[in-house]
Amino acid sequence: MLVDLPLRRRVNLHIFPATAPEPLRHLLFRDWLRTHEASPLRRREAPARQDDP
DSSP: OEEEOGGGOEEEOOOOOTTOSHHHHHHHHHHHHHHOTTOHHHHHHHHHHHTOO
16 A cells, blocks of 8 residues: 655555564565665665655
8 A cells, every 4th residue: 555645755554464474574675775785776776765855
């Protein structure tokens, strides 16, 4: 679900059952991206993040 918030902020909301493994997988991937600045995935997303307030 994509939710529009004031000031052009958007939230991509994921809802999982309490026992689902996906939230941990998402957090591990997020943390990996934060620690691997040279990753091609990180460089590709950088211009998109600059538009966020």
